[in-house]
Amino acid sequence: MVTFFLVNSIRKISSISILVSFNGKKYRRSVGESIPVKMWNNTKKRAKVTTDYTYGNILNDILSKWEAAALRTMSHFKEYYHPPIPEDFFARLDEEFYKDDTTAPEPVLFLEYIQTYINRYEKVRSGLTVKKYITTLNKLRKYEEEKHKRLRFGDINIDFYNDFQSWFYRQGFSDNYFGTLIKVIKQTYREAKLVDKLHGFDYIEHKEFIATSKDSENIYLTEKELLKIHHLNITRELVIEHFPDLSNFQIKQKIKSMLLIRDRFLIGAYTGLRVSDFGRLNEMNIGNHIRMKTIKTGANAVIPIHPVIQEILDNGFNLNIAVSDQKINKHIKEIAKLAGINEKVLIHKHIAGEVKQEYIEKYKLVCTHTARRSFATNAYKAGVPTIAIMKITGHTRELTFLKYIKVSAEENADMLKNHPFFSRNENNNAVPGAEPNTTNQNNYRI
Numbered sequence: 001m002v003t004f005f006l007v008n009s010i011r012k013i014s015s016i017s018i019l020v021s022f023n024g025k026k027y028r029r030s031v032g033e034s035i036p037v038k039m040w041n042n043t044k045k046r047a048k049v050t051t052d053y054t055y056g057n058i059l060n061d062i063l064s065k066w067e068a069a070a071l072r073t074m075s076h077f078k079e080y081y082h083p084p085i086p087e088d089f090f091a092r093l094d095e096e097f098y099k100d101d102t103t104a105p106e107p108v109l110f111l112e113y114i115q116t117y118i119n120r121y122e123k124v125r126s127g128l129t130v131k132k133y134i135t136t137l138n139k140l141r142k143y144e145e146e147k148h149k150r151l152r153f154g155d156i157n158i159d160f161y162n163d164f165q166s167w168f169y170r171q172g173f174s175d176n177y178f179g180t181l182i183k184v185i186k187q188t189y190r191e192a193k194l195v196d197k198l199h200g201f202d203y204i205e206h207k208e209f210i211a212t213s214k215d216s217e218n219i220y221l222t223e224k225e226l227l228k229i230h231h232l233n234i235t236r237e238l239v240i241e242h243f244p245d246l247s248n249f250q251i252k253q254k255i256k257s258m259l260l261i262r263d264r265f266l267i268g269a270y271t272g273l274r275v276s277d278f279g280r281l282n283e284m285n286i287g288n289h290i291r292m293k294t295i296k297t298g299a300n301a302v303i304p305i306h307p308v309i310q311e312i313l314d315n316g317f318n319l320n321i322a323v324s325d326q327k328i329n330k331h332i333k334e335i336a337k338l339a340g341i342n343e344k345v346l347i348h349k350h351i352a353g354e355v356k357q358e359y360i361e362k363y364k365l366v367c368t369h370t371a372r373r374s375f376a377t378n379a380y381k382a383g384v385p386t387i388a389i390m391k392i393t394g395h396t397r398e399l400t401f402l403k404y405i406k407v408s409a410e411e412n413a414d415m416l417k418n419h420p421f422f423s424r425n426e427n428n429n430a431v432p433g434a435e436p437n438t439t440n441q442n443n444y445r446i
Contacts, residue, residue: 002070004045004063009037018066020093022074023083029090031066033059049124057195069096108198110151110189111140117188126296136184143167156189157203179212186211219345219365220374220405221336226269228339230308234258238338261331263312264323268371270306272379272392275325275368277301282319297394325368332370336363377405 001021006014007030015034020027039048039056046063047056073093077084084092108116118133143164144150151160161182168178186209192198203209221229239246239254246254268278276295285292290303305313313319344359372393379389386398395401416422 002067004031004066006035006037006040006042009040012037014040016063018070020070020074020089022077022089025083027086027089027093029086031063033062035059044124049121057191061195066093066097069093072096108153108192110153110156110192111137111144113153113192113196113198114140114184114188117191132180133184133188136181139168139181140185153189153192153199153201154203156185156201158206158209161206161209175212179210182209182211218373219362219370220377221269221341221366221370222374223378225336225339225341226266226308226374226378228341229262229335230266230311232262232335232339234262234335234338242334242338257327258331258335260318260321261323261328262335263317265328265332265335265368265371266312267309268368269374270309271301271303272372272375272389273301273303274372275328278371279323279325279328279368282322286313286319294394299394301392301394303392328368332366332368333363336366337361339363341366373404376401380405 003019004016005019007017008014013034014037015030015032017028017030035047036053039050039053041048047053047059049056049060070093073089073096076092076096077089083089114133114137118130118137121133122130140151146167147163149155165178168181186204189204193200193202234255236251236255239251239258243251243254264279267273267281268275271278271281271290273281273292274294274296277292281290281292286305288305290301290305290309292301293299294301341363342361345362345365346357346359376389376393380386386401390396390398390401393401393404395404
């Protein structure tokens with residue numbers, strides 16, 4: 001068995017030692033590397049890899065090299081009747097670690113490396129992130145099949161970029177989808193060069209080799225629309241009217257699912273939590289405030305309980321039933337349609353490098369993320385300080401937050417019209433007490 005441990009874990013920085021158990025004896029020695037103790041994963045016996053500690057990748061590669069050398073050392077001494085003394089064992093270990101490999105390795109294909117990259121991070125990065133890696137790999141495999149070519153690192157240049165983009169756009173995919181794949185391609189390409197030393201190319205640094213990004217066309221629901229969903233009476237008659245082909249059992253299941261998902265969605269719309277968080281909210285998170293450690297950032301969110309949420313809880317909502325984002329997405333559009341959120345809105349789609357306009361019923365655009373965006377926008381319109389909203393949503397830059405919310409020019413004008421600057425009396429003085437209206441017509445406040 002081969003493992004690694006910190007020599008002194010109570011210090012801020014500790015050296016790392018290797019421990020080899022072989023034939024009933026243990027061999028311990030430093031590997032000549034050290035690490036900040038807080039960056040050591042004692043379960044995996046490897047360094048953590050974060051944006052603040054990028055050396056973790058390199059260090060883990062060194063430890064893996066020591067592990068491989070130790071396995072070869074044990075294999076060498078298996079032929080001996082007695083286990084070696086430490087001096088002989090470590091002499092052989094150093095020989096295995098530092099020896100030159102004169103055999104030219106087979107060149108690693110780019111897609112083979114992406115699979116290695118996925119295997120390396122699939123247990124330490126979020127499921128959504130790993131899913132992007134897998135999607136990129138699958139799209140590149142289809143590209144290779146059509147082009148009858150296996151991609152090597154030297155092929156990933158601006159010519160590949162242009163050809164891959166043309167191929168991708170012909171299938172009708174969006175600019176942002178393409179940008180997501182290019183981010184993964186550049187990320188894995190750089191790691192192959194800097195960490196695994198598999199190539200020395202820098203073709204992706206071409207100024208046109210960019211991950212395209214267009215402002216996404218997202219909607220939000222106004223407080224009035226959210227309340228229409230909240231007050232929607234989901235009855236058997238309503239379900240039969242809109243879903244006439246359902247059996248009696250299916251009708252009961254439909255009503256049960258709609259009630260559950262309606263309330264979960266509203267909890268998201270009045271907390272600002274991501275679906276990965278409000279979908280798993282339970283009784284342990286509810287007290288005087290809602291408290292939750294968010295999955296994406298690990299931040300501790302503390303949120304006041306909105307009257308709509310309190311009403312949901314008072315009506316006996318079962319917080320212990322978790323709901324997946326797929327299930328919410330499936331039903332929330334139907335619920336929004338039943339609630340009459342059917343005005344047509346103009347959207348702009350960035351498809352294949354072109355902008356296409358289309359009018360579409362608003363309920364068709366409602367999804368899990370609409371809840372979070374609705375919270376941020378409605379709170380902003382109600383006059384909640386931007387910094388307070390950002391504390392909940394997790395945005396760290398105000399510019400990013402202002403791009404995130406959806407406030408039209410007309411809504412912005414309505415917010416301003418009651419501001420003291422625009423409310424002056426005949427003596428050209430601001431009207432005392434004139435402030436933006438922070439209470440909607442239903443007396444629910446953010």
